[in-house]
Amino acid sequence: MHSTAILLAAALALSQAPQTSSNNDPLRAERDIARERYLKVEAELSRASLDALSPEQREARARLLDVLDAYVTRADFGVQSLDPGARLPQFVDVDGRRCAIAELLHATGEDELVNEVAATRNTAWIVDLSHDARFLGWLDTHGLALDEAARIQGPPMPKVPNPPDIGDVVPGSGSPSGPGSPAGGGPSAPAPAGPRSPGGFAPAGPTGAGPTSLGPTAPDVPGGSPTGGGPQSEADSTWWQWWEFNKLQFLRPNRLELARGDDAPGRSSASGLSFMRRAMAPLLLREVEHRDARIRAAAAGALGRVAGADSVSVLVERLADGQQSVRDAALLGLGASGASEAQTVLLSAVEHGKAGRVRDLARRERALALLALGLGRRVGFDESCDQAVIELVRRLPSAEREALGVAAMTYVLLNPSHDLLELAAECSNDKSWPVSVRCRAAEALRASDDAETLGELQHLASGSRLELRRSAALAIGEFEHPLAVAGLMTAYDLEKEPVASSFLLVSLGRRGGAKAREQLEAALRGKDALDRPWAALGLGILAREAGDPSSAAVLLEALAEVRSADDRGAYWLALGLTRSPRAQAPLAEALEQAADPRLRMYAAQGLALLGTAAARDALLGRLDDERSPLVRSQIALALGAIGAEQDLDAIVATLDSVAEPLLQGQVASAIAFHGSSAALARLGSLIADEKHDVATRAAAMDGLGMMLCSGEALTLGESARSGNYPQFPDWLREAYATTF
DSSP: OOHHHHHHHHHHHHHHSOOOOTTTOTTHHHHHHHHHHHHHHHHHHHHSOOTTSOHHHHHHHHHHHHHHHHHHHHTOOOEEOSSTTOOOOOSBOTTOOBOHHHHHHHHTTOHHHHHHHHHHOTTOOGGGGTTOHHHHHHHHHTTOOHHHHHHHOOOOEESSOOOOOTTOSOTTOSBTTBSSSTTSSSOOOOOOOOOEETTEEOOOOTTTTSOOOSOOOOOOSTTOOSSSOSOOOGGGSSHHHHHHHHGGGTSOOOOOOOSOTTTSTTOOHHHHHHHHHHHHHHHHHHHTTOSSHHHHHHHHHHHHHHHGGGGHHHHHHHTTOSSHHHHHHHHHHHHHHOOHHHHHHHHHHHHHSOBTTBOOOOHHHHHHHHHHHHHHHHHTOOTHHHHHHHHHHHHOOGGGHHHHHHHHHHHHHHSOOHHHHHHHHHHHHOTTSOHHHHHHHHHHGGGOOOHHHHHHHHHHHTSSOHHHHHHHHHHHTTOOOTTHHHHHHHHHHHOOSHHHHHHHHHHHHHHOSHHHHHHHHHHHTSSOTTTHHHHHHHHHHHHHHHTOTTHHHHHHHHHTTOOOHHHHHHHHHHHHHHTOGGGHHHHHHHHHHOSSHHHHHHHHHHHHHHOOHHHHHHHHHHHTTOOOHHHHHHHHHHHHHHTOGGGHHHHHHGGGGOOSHHHHHHHHHHHHHHOOHHHHHHHHHHHHOTTSOHHHHHHHHHHHHHHHOSSOTTTHHHHHTTOOGGGOOHHHHHHHTSOO
8 A cells, every 4th residue: 555545544544533632532531441451352362272263263263353453443432321330231332332242243244133132132241142042153153262252342431430439338337227326326336446466456246355256357557447336448448358258268177076986986976076065065054144244155155056956045045134245145156056946036036026035126136136047047947047038128128128138148148049049139239228238139149150140240340339349249259150250350451449459359369260360460460559469369269279389489479579568468378378388488487577466477377278287387486486465376276277186285375375355265266276176175174164264264165166066167257258348237247256
């Protein structure tokens, strides 16, 4: 082509291109974001292996990619006005602009399919077309995989750019009655500040001033909320806060086995557990009447787990206790009993606000009773509970919707079923529900695996409501569907809000695969410093799930460039998650040399995640020299998780070196984590000896409940995992700080 013709062609292209001056084009920034994403997708497509394609498919694919490149160069992307500020898909927008996939279909003569989708499913994601035989046939003919089509599809630009979500993050975070206190009169008062714990203050759980567990803690940053006693700030949305709500997925107690067949012929572990429960129940029955509320609360919580049906009448009496902490523990204990009698009591408490001698339960207690019902459903309550929850949600008055709605969706998270998931899907999309309920409902949808639900979650993850974007981002990370990764990648490419972006990164780690790993490594090396610790954690999770320790090399290289001391803890945890031998030396060095006790704590947890003999040696070697009670308690917990028989004495001895009740609770959990019959005996002796102080004995009761419970210990943690924790109300945060 002659130079004059080239200049004329360029001038013509410029005259037809969209105007990009800031004065005439308010969507310029959105167009730049969309163009950048398409260029990234083009690069991904160019790197894909074509070995499985026929020559005809390769040729057709190449032609399609030329069409896509021209589409990106024109940059005349669609604009949607259905939901201002959202990024919802539109096959064809109101002005006739086609999305990228529709453009490719049009270029290959598939206008009939384009028009049909635009007329009947115009807001469909590719996952919504994943069962359309014509669409799948077209993809095959043109050498495109379904997940590649999902990456090509880009939602149109929002007509109104996303407004800042100021003041829209945690509405009604105070108490379960909606905005404000249980009476609805304003934010609840902050609980008294406790001692420093993993990253901040450890909240007292339903056991009140008694022992706490491995439950979540608030961040140790300016502006953080000490114990969740009011609306949570954005400082609450940090990687260490995420870790506190998710660590129990990776740090699990060892299962207690008693009287194994090889050392007690004719006796099973189950019969040994039954014997120990019967032996310990009288001690707990006595202590539930103790003058100190800390003992009563701990005993009530343990009694339900240990004594089963025999605990019900005693726990019902405790529902009239003068201390809130005891009443809370009694409610959860009733659920943990799994007894049919307890089911009846809790259903009455939830539906009518009545239980035993108590005739007017507070809204907070009804919400906790519903959570207890979810616990009981896991260990013995029958399926009528599910229908009762569905009927309750259908008839909730507006004043009770936030408290009991959040509790009901947490019930669904604990006990997903077809009918309950349908209920969650309805609530997640119903704008009449408080946003905190819709968030929990979206998180509950992670238990589904159908394309329609994934499409709904992608809509929420691309919507204008920040809180729902965060919850959906976390839910997709646990969603078992081959197109989940493509959805997460696209959402991350377009997300502007830092916390939602961070949640998308850890969700990519949960889903795993080569494409997720590539995205995480790019974020780890990227310019956004806020994303890097999250990308590190995502990469660690991915490596752990895939059984691939090679990610440790990438993490170590990135760690060498970290300038923020606070962020190093995320990399140390990520290294532990990889289970790579290469993580041993840097973690042991960090445990010994890190100046901040919190960082030494994360190094100890990283070694626990490694779980090797060398990791155990490093923990034991540091225990004698460590001066921080916080770190000592966490070393004990790490040793308990590793579970070496000979380490029990060192763990128990740590109790004498930590005076704070909250840290004593951590050490009691460490003893319970050890999982041995000797550990059980130590807890029993701590409880029985009244010379020990109240906090120690209460902590031991809590540990005993963990060891002798029916089903899995720390069940509540399953519903905290991948939860949008800035939306958790105070009563739920407190419940998550227990060992139930």
